[in-house]
Amino acid sequence: MIDKSEITGLILAGGRGSRMGGVDKGLQAHLGMPLAMHALLRLSPQVGEVMINANRNLAAYESMGAPVWPDAVPDYPGPLAGFLVGLERCATPYLVTVPCDSPHFPEDLVVRLAERLDGENAEIAIAATREDGELRLQPVFSLMKATVMESLVGFTNRGQRKIDAWTATLRQVAVEFDDARAFVNANTLAELRGLQR
Numbered sequence: 001m002i003d004k005s006e007i008t009g010l011i012l013a014g015g016r017g018s019r020m021g022g023v024d025k026g027l028q029a030h031l032g033m034p035l036a037m038h039a040l041l042r043l044s045p046q047v048g049e050v051m052i053n054a055n056r057n058l059a060a061y062e063s064m065g066a067p068v069w070p071d072a073v074p075d076y077p078g079p080l081a082g083f084l085v086g087l088e089r090c091a092t093p094y095l096v097t098v099p100c101d102s103p104h105f106p107e108d109l110v111v112r113l114a115e116r117l118d119g120e121n122a123e124i125a126i127a128a129t130r131e132d133g134e135l136r137l138q139p140v141f142s143l144m145k146a147t148v149m150e151s152l153v154g155f156t157n158r159g160q161r162k163i164d165a166w167t168a169t170l171r172q173v174a175v176e177f178d179d180a181r182a183f184v185n186a187n188t189l190a191e192l193r194g195l196q197r
Contacts, residue, residue: 002114006093009047009110010086011039012079012140013054013061013100014071020188024057026100028192035186037064038103046110048092052100053082078161079140080152087149096143102185103195105141106177113143113175122173123148129180137174138183139163144170 013026013036020028026036036052044050051067061068069089071081079097086095094117096110106112109127117125127141140163148170155166177183186192 002094002118003048004046004110004114005048007047007110007114007143008086008090008092008095009043009050010082010090010095010097011036011043011050011052011066011100012082012097013052014082015078020186020192024054024060025186026052026054027057027060028186028189030103030186030192030195034060034064035103035192036061036100039098039100039105040064040066042103042105042107043096043098043110046107047096051086051089053085073156079163080156080161080166083142083144083163084149084152084156087144087146087152090146093146094143095146097140099140099185101187101192102141102183104182104184106179106182109141109177110143112177113141116173116175117143117145120173121171123170124167124172125175126167126172127183128174128176129183130176131180135174135176137164137167139167141183142167 017025054061113125124144127138
């Protein structure tokens with residue numbers, strides 16, 4: 001069984017926030033606190049250590065008390081750039097990722113991903129929810145072995161950016177969670193208001 005001390009948590013807050021008018025999404029207030037702070041408080045008890053991937057307002061993120069690392073690749077290339085910086089900075093055998101804009105993800109997210117990753121000898125365990133009978137992967141909620149870094153470096157060096165295309169090259173396991181609402185995220189200001197309810 002994987003112990004939580006062997007897992008580093010990474011909060012992905014490096015996006016452009018384009019669907020939210022270009023604001024820094026992780027710093028938007030939700031119930032009186034920045035979204036990224038909700039993610040930090042929810043993820044911290046589940047892992048040994050935690051860090052944040054952000055590309056602007058670094059001091060604001062650093063004030064949350066976790067190390068902050070920007071993408072090494074320019075122009076906001078997406079979540080895989082965050083995965084890459086997390087794997088580069090990770091000093092543990094495993095890295096788990098969560099986005100900054102889903103403040104209600106499960107409190108047993110990491111332990112459930114770890115059980116399946118370990119039990120099925122996978123390289124990456126991805127949260128999944130069932131919608132209209134279809135199992136839908138939530139790849140920004142992933143637990144991966146740190147050894148997948150080499151694969152990701154090669155993938156991004158070829159100019160590839162699609163998260164599903166990369167995870168499909170790995171031994172992956174989908175871990176189904178019953179409550180799809182736990183993974184709801186705020187891409188727009190209207191969706192952020194909806195989360196308050």
